Amino acid sequence: MENKLIAFIINPISGSKNKNNIVKQIKAAAWFANNTVEIYFTKCAGDAFENAKKYVERNFDIVVAVGGDGTINEIACALIHSNTALAIIPCGSGNGLARELRIPLRVDKALQLLNEAKISDIDVCYFNEHPYFCTAGVGFDAAVSKVFAESRKRGFFSYLISGLNAYIKMKPVRSKLTIDGEIIITPKTFKAFDITFANAKQFGNNAYISPLADLRDGVIDVVVIRSFPWFSCPIMGLRLFMKNIHKSKYVKIYKCKHAVLEISENDCAHYDGESVAAKNRVEIKIEALGLKVVSGCKYLVVSH
Numbered sequence: 001m002e003n004k005l006i007a008f009i010i011n012p013i014s015g016s017k018n019k020n021n022i023v024k025q026i027k028a029a030a031w032f033a034n035n036t037v038e039i040y041f042t043k044c045a046g047d048a049f050e051n052a053k054k055y056v057e058r059n060f061d062i063v064v065a066v067g068g069d070g071t072i073n074e075i076a077c078a079l080i081h082s083n084t085a086l087a088i089i090p091c092g093s094g095n096g097l098a099r100e101l102r103i104p105l106r107v108d109k110a111l112q113l114l115n116e117a118k119i120s121d122i123d124v125c126y127f128n129e130h131p132y133f134c135t136a137g138v139g140f141d142a143a144v145s146k147v148f149a150e151s152r153k154r155g156f157f158s159y160l161i162s163g164l165n166a167y168i169k170m171k172p173v174r175s176k177l178t179i180d181g182e183i184i185i186t187p188k189t190f191k192a193f194d195i196t197f198a199n200a201k202q203f204g205n206n207a208y209i210s211p212l213a214d215l216r217d218g219v220i221d222v223v224v225i226r227s228f229p230w231f232s233c234p235i236m237g238l239r240l241f242m243k244n245i246h247k248s249k250y251v252k253i254y255k256c257k258h259a260v261l262e263i264s265e266n267d268c269a270h271y272d273g274e275s276v277a278a279k280n281r282v283e284i285k286i287e288a289l290g291l292k293v294v295s296g297c298k299y300l301v302v303s304h
Helices: 019-028 047-057 069-079 096-100 107-116 140-150 156-169 230-242
Strands: 005-010 036-041 062-067 085-090 119-127 130-132 135-139 175-179 182-185 192-198 220-226 251-256 258-271 274-294
Touching (some): 005 047, 019 107, 047 062, 047 069, 069 085, 069 096, 085 096, 135 140, 135 274, 140 258, 175 192
Parallel strands (some): 005 062, 085 274
Antiparallel strands (some): 119 130, 119 274, 135 192, 175 182, 192 220, 258 274
């Protein structure tokens, strides 16, 4: 890779990796001297988005998000419909999109992908007009996101503890789900444990909520998990990590381009792990191949 404009946007407070060491690794990379590289540390919420937009306006080839899922979402939102590609140095707890794109969790290995700089296009989904790239939904995972956001600790084990707390406190979701104009479930007939709108296969941490999802197929995988008895929790949890949750009798997956979820009561929701209020209506849409990414996935077609 030569003669490229590359920007690194670093969230200094995300994850546990030392960001000063990451800067040293960036400058030590073999391709560093042959390209124009800028490094920016974010200062507040929204700063990553605003600066990524500026790099797009300056026609940078690649913007590298150095941080967790929230930072990555913020930067990716700024790159939609542009010729600037998103690259990732994963520094978060879940690292959902990074894992989906086969980006190594080790900084040096992730930096090596930039040397090849193979660019692909992936789909962009929208949660009430806000873009997301992995998963969004209501129910259990949204409850976990809320508990995790309120916790001071990070990492996989903190996710597990958040999951236990969320399971104890959460109530089944009563909702009306319409997929491509067809009513699938209603509050009177169905209580859901979790409803996920998946663009990618996993939440993060290799927890596969929709093992057959594809970032490039132009459709949303709507994963509906109905309430199940408490003694099935270990099996359902194991299925997530064994990539066969879709084979459970409690799970139904629908594919669509547009979905509307009407919730009987205000509840928490999430997109890409970011906890938000669901209010009473959630609309999900998809746009095919709206974002360019640097990926380690061999199956992705190289963008032109």
